[in-house]
Amino acid sequence: MHAGRTDKDETLARLEALMCAPRLAGAEADRCARLLDALRTPARVCLMGPVQSDLRTILYSILDTDFAPDGLALPPAIEIRHGPVIRTQATLEDGQLKSSDGWPSVALLSEAPVFLQIDAPAEILRRMSILALTLEADPAMHRPALSWAARRTEIAVWCTPSFGVVDAGIWANAPERLMHRAYLLETRPEDERCDAGPASGFTTVLHIPLPGDIAPLLSQLDADIDEARLADMDAAQMVLHRLGPLVTDLPDAPLPNGPVLADRSAAQLAYLSEILSEPTLFLSRRARSLAEDLTWAAVEEPEAWAEAALGHCAETAEGLRDRASGWPDDLPELEALSLIIEEAADQIVLLQMENGAEQVEDAAGLLHQMRVAFDQCHRGMGMAA
DSSP states (O other), X not given: OXXXXXXXXXXXXXXXXXXXXXXXXXXXXXXXXXXXXXXXXXXXXXXXXXXXXXXXXXXXXXXXXXXXXXXXXXXXXXXXXXXXXXXEEEEOTTSOEEEEESSOOHHHHHTOOSEEEEEEOOGGGGTEEEEEEEOOSOGGGHHHHHXXXXXXXXXXXXXXXXXXXXXXXXXXXXXXXXXXXXXXXXXXXXXXXXXXXXXXXXXXXXXXXXXXXXXXXXXXXXXXHHHHHHHHHHHHHHHHHHHGXXXXXXXXXXXXXXXXXXXXXXXXXXXXXXXXXXXXXHHHHHHHHHHHHXXXXXXXXXXXXXXXXXXHHHHHHHHHHHHHTTSOSSOHHHHHHHHHHHHXXXXXXXXXXXXXXXXXXXXXXXXXXXXXXXHHHHXXXXXXX
């Protein structure tokens, strides 16, 4: 459901060329630089919480290796990122830096470093870097530690045996930036959990007793990273479409296929926007929840996950078809969207009859095509206004 490698490479090349345009304003150049950085850099995931053994277990599971000797405490902060070879750099309490090849050694850990930065060639690190932050017992250190992590985080994962009063108090004072995309991950068995009431400030809640299979966590991370990178690609395409003419050898970037807006008055654009507002939100929410449905279907019903996913896609398409049936028939933009919805809904029904993993991918792709068509229509309205 995300752009292919070729599309991404082409977009990066076009953004680089645009940044060299002599007539490009400084603010636009900064925007291009931010988009380039977002598209090139692995997503930054931060595991944080009060129990280091839980963070350690999750970290080892993600990397598929136990990289530190048993019995030795790890420092409160560890960053693991992609690199050609395994290499460790440690920051000691006095600020001294020590580097060595390989994973952290017994001798290095015995010096009680406060921060480890590890490079490793693990394939998953091309997609996400991992920061693990163990919160110290001293409450006075929580706020500065979370503020430090917030500057290095896109997706926060609060790990705790059971979200209780202490957790709620710490999280309530966390920087707002950490809450933009934040998971609560509870690790205690279900029958041992306590309830501190609603856990506010989290976009996703997962329950994975440890040690256990962390596949639901990885699936959720994959879905959110895909969604974020797709948004970055869309933003880049819009910048290229708008500013491409500043570069003489950079042709205007085409927008995805979809309805082309006719010349409209401000009142007509407002009317069209009002009609499309709710269906667009419906499609966006359904596309997001599809990833969650796939995650739990794969864990709880491994033999029926394809059926569950295709059913979700079919319900989404039918929901859009029902909404489109009430649209006025005097606006060609709505007629074009209706046709896209009809064709996608019919194809998803056929895919649902075949019921397989490949059909799930195709159906999800059709939902994405409809989402792109809706997005293009909204963009067109913004540019025409």
